[in-house]
Amino acid sequence: MSATRDLGTVLAAAALLVAAAPAVSAAPPDVVPCLGTTTCTSGQLPDGTPYEFAKPQRWNGVVLVDMDFAAGGLTSSLTGSLVGRGYAVGGTTRAVTGWRIAQAIDNQAAALDRFEAAFGPARWAIAEGRSMGGFVAAGAAQVHPGRFDAAVPMCGGLGGSVGQWNQKLDTVFTLKTLLFRDTALPVTGIPEDVPGAQQQWISALAGAQSTAEGRARIALASAIGQLPAWGLAADGSATPVPDRWDAAGIENGMYLALAGGPLPYIGQAMSSRRAIEQLTGGNPSWNTGVDYGRQLLSAEPAQRLAVLRLYAEAGLDLGSDLRRLSAAPRVAADTAAVDAFSRGIVFTGDVRVPVLTVNGLGDQISTVAQQHSYGDLARRAGNGGLVRQTYVRTAGHCTFTVGEQVAAIDQMWQRLRTGHWPDVSPRAMNRLAGDGRFVDFVPPRFNRQYAG
Secondary structure, X not given: OOHHHHHHHHHHHHHHHHHHOOOOOXXXXXXXXXXOOEEEEEEEOOOOOEEXXXXXXXXXXXXXXXXXXXXXXXXXXXXXXXXXXXXXXXXXXXXXXXXXXXXXXHHHHHHHHHHHHHHOOOOEEEEEEEOHHHHHHHHHHHHOOOOOOEEEEEOOOOOHHHHHHHHHHHHHHHHHHHHOOOOOOOOOOOOOOHHHHHHHHHXXXXXXXXXXXXXXXXXXXXXXXXXXXXXXXXXXXXXOOOOOOOXXXXXXXXXXXXXXXXXXXXXXHHHHHHHHHHHHOOOOOOOOOOOHHHHHHOOOHHHHHHHHHHHHHHOOOHHHHHHHHHHOOOOOOOHHHHHHHHOOOOOOOOOOOOEEEEEEEEOOOXXXXXXXXXXXXXXXXXXXXXXXXXXXXEEOOOOOOHHHHHHHHHHHHHHHHHOOOOOOOHHHHHHHHOOOOEEOOOOOOOOOOOOO
């Protein structure tokens, strides 16, 4: 027998053995009892990200996938309410991915795969979450419309990776130029000592807040950056909503959003920008070509009026300050960093599944103007019919009640069951929430829209 024929005989015999052997498939994830009659499954995705899901005995066929669920979601009151209503709930954590948004988005689809391997196919899969979780939920709807049937992003940065951080640059750049030009306070290139940078900024802003000139310029920077005029006190309690004619109250709300409360805007502008710059290898934000006078004109009317009054009270020339801003050296982005950051998620209006957004009026991190950007891009792409946007009268970041969140999820389930949008007016949403604070609201146009 020749060597060639001998090899052929061996290969044929091996093929027969393989064909005769029983098929070996990956074992489904373990399912264990939890939360009374509920069953749970958990594990790790290939990148090390934990996932966890809970499915009630009387399941309505909906699974909710949340980027932050596996970081304690099983014991939350929201989970208890949702499971009691028949929803399966679960998801991942952000611990491994951080600002690797594209990876976090793909992880939601991978986690859904693990859920269905354990419990069988879901009738409907909804991506939902809060803060970065809401950002990722909207991203999952855009990137994986074949896996997710809908999304409910709550308090997410819907200006997209690049747009929202350009807007944050505008605020910090204006503050630095008009108030702290001769200091070492960072705008980009955040140092390794992030807590130190945060405290330096907060201390500097507290000093500025003590003078009429400082308050006027804080108001101008906040109006340019489209911050809310309503914030939280140091103990986390909401301050009174200022009257639209109350310039001092509006500025105080802006200051609290910027440098007060448990999660100040300037603190996140330091910590997250440092993480983003490390991830992208440079600065992904720019203000070259930006006209800050034009951006002031696009601010909410009450904020513009407050700026004019505060400048007059301080004896400052607003036109002179705007000219200083116009003449100030601009911040240029690193092209490679912009490209890397854009791969996280840039919202383009390519919406192919129903999306219901929820945002607080006084959210200093995920500003209401960003929600306008998301809806505007969807309408311009001819997909506006798939998007509904709701607003809650609350201050701070993601400060919704359980009832408000459940109401949004229930209305999305109704949309999936019927194929038509139910009533998502404030009256209808508040009736469902019981303790709801939904209001009619038209946000200002986002002044740093970026669709790639």
